[in-house]
Amino acid sequence: MTSSARPLTDVDFCSGSRMEELNKLMEELERRDSGALQGRDLLNSCLRAKQYVFSLIEQVQPLPSPNSLLVLQGGLCSGSLDVSPVDLGSTSPLSCPPITYTILVPTLRLPSPAPLRQASPCHYWVPLCLWDPPHPQLSSGTPPHPQLGSGTPYVSPYTVSLWFTSSLLSAMSSLPAPAPHLCLEGAEPWGNCVSLLFSDPSDVFLRFDVVPAVEVRGWPGGVQYLEDWVDEDRGPPRLFHLLPWGAEGQWRVSFPGVELFMRRCLHPALSRVLRASVAVLRPFLQGPNAPGPYVVWVTLLHACERLPRGYLCRPQNAASCFLGLLEELSCYFLRGSCPNPFLPGCDLLSGLSRGPYLARRVSEIRAQPVTHLREAVKEAKEAIKGGEREEKEERDQREEERGSSCSPS
Template structure:
């Protein structure tokens, strides 16, 4: 399992003593007192345990071991599942922006009513060096993967014809064949056979659920109560057996791990030199059924998070808590008309996280490290998100030439309007977030589980 942190001193340094702030220090837009907002952010931080996430008690450890055991059983039934590989475990589900998958159907899951804590697990496939894919750029942030020889025969049921020649970099992602059943028998030993992300995601889900059906839960261990596929994501809900009972959500995403740095990767201005852990990035299935693979920088993000000042992390978590119910209620955001029922929650949450990284690069570290500035930072992140939704412009933080909102065909005014209403009453939005976090902390997901 990869670990975060670079093992270096904090880049912002120790903050000097904070000056006294008057009671009249208020937010101009809403009239809310920043002191009250700061207190709510701190209370939300206590309820969500931002300092270290959910405590790694026996129930969480058993749940993680249960998921890993499912992967081992799947490998025994299908050798294409990696026997031994480096699994990247991230706190938060894909609906919290843990991984950039783009907008897509992610299902209706809410913390509190449906689960108590969420995690994301990236599972690399193609671990054998003999199966190394040949990579061709599609657009900034997207790649085709072409297999040859033994690897092509091994993955025959997950291949599709299409994609550009390896020496071309077209301006769009068109040209792929359909990802349906009708193409697979025609691509074996073909020069233009590409590994189809949608077919890999479908294979991953079918093999994993078959392994779960063949497994028997250990006495006193967690049990699987729900499994579903949402595009590239296999979502598992595990119920713990020891009090207090909790319902844990695991989002498993098949990925392709590649070494080095992709073309167009930018240097980070504030994060210093990378640590001893080698660079690398992932390719994950994107939202388009016929599209290419999507670049993922989860490893770099895990390292960066250890260098973000804690007050800014609290501000981001509070802004995310305010945004979560809004994103769930605006499913048509950033989508084509024929996908009007997709859920943009994960996409919008990743936009907010991108703004967090840009803030670290743009603003003074001493300002971001002051606890009394958490409220201003939270409101600033929400204001920046509203501006980006209106202009439909937000450069990707890790890759030059990739605008996260540049390919959005639909109008984002719906989410911008909802965000403006929440921004006008930040105290009420944060109080609601605190109450939701309290419900999740009590283990309310088990009792409230319906049909997510």
């Protein structure tokens, strides 16, 4: 008696890839990335570097006091913030190691958005009078705004950046070195921000991107969906940030605090999908005239709005979500449109001229997902290979020391 062949339901029709292999590669990539901060004294080096950056920031005057800082894991172009290479004006002036952080520094705190002037759904102008007293560099560098008339003067992000950057860099000359076992390799302006590069004795590099921002309590006009994530007991506070990039002296609306909370609430399978997608797409999403990896996060949020939770929370569906995310991104780039999920009327791809090129690159990855995931895993291995080699040498040395101390029988 013959039995019917079992259908191969775990094979991707477009690429011929097995879903099981894709899931295993994404799990391995997650393990490799998580392992980058483990072992040796690397965690202590990160803590010491962060404390040194905090000490530098404390020297910048005047800043709101007390000054709480929002620390995001990953650099400016890692996808945690709505920023593209165009916003920063150039590639990073310093090397980009696998261990990076972004620190948002409130140069101004507002109890509500009422004093601001909304230029568009995703941009604001910030009046100079809100700085009390205003720093001389802010007053002297205020640019004209013909569309606002000759009344209230407004402060551009560039003017704030000039003051903040010069103050931060000058503070380095008055503070002692970070620590005998931690070296400050360099500090350079990058767009309207500052990047600082450190190294520890194991030649592991750490980078901190420091961003001057405006912190505002409440929500901007026209916001949607954010209230669903705010919980008085455990959720993030109702506030947003204005980031220092935008056309004609405008500040960009951003919700890093709420989004950080949302990322922590993601099911592990979706976090794995997000990590894998950014890893394979980052090389060309961070290139010239590219939108940056933040668009990957937003695409995942749109998918979460329409897909059932039961589907998204199953680990075995991670591969399908990964492939679907690539397909949707390709459609966004072809269409030249990716709506901001929180701000109706704000489009992340507005004005993008390289949409067809980006769509083609995403389609190439979609056609060979296993190949590109393997390459991402290989890069993650290389990033921590040095640390693993040093750990092995330390273990071997300890074994030799123990062996040499034994008495002959």
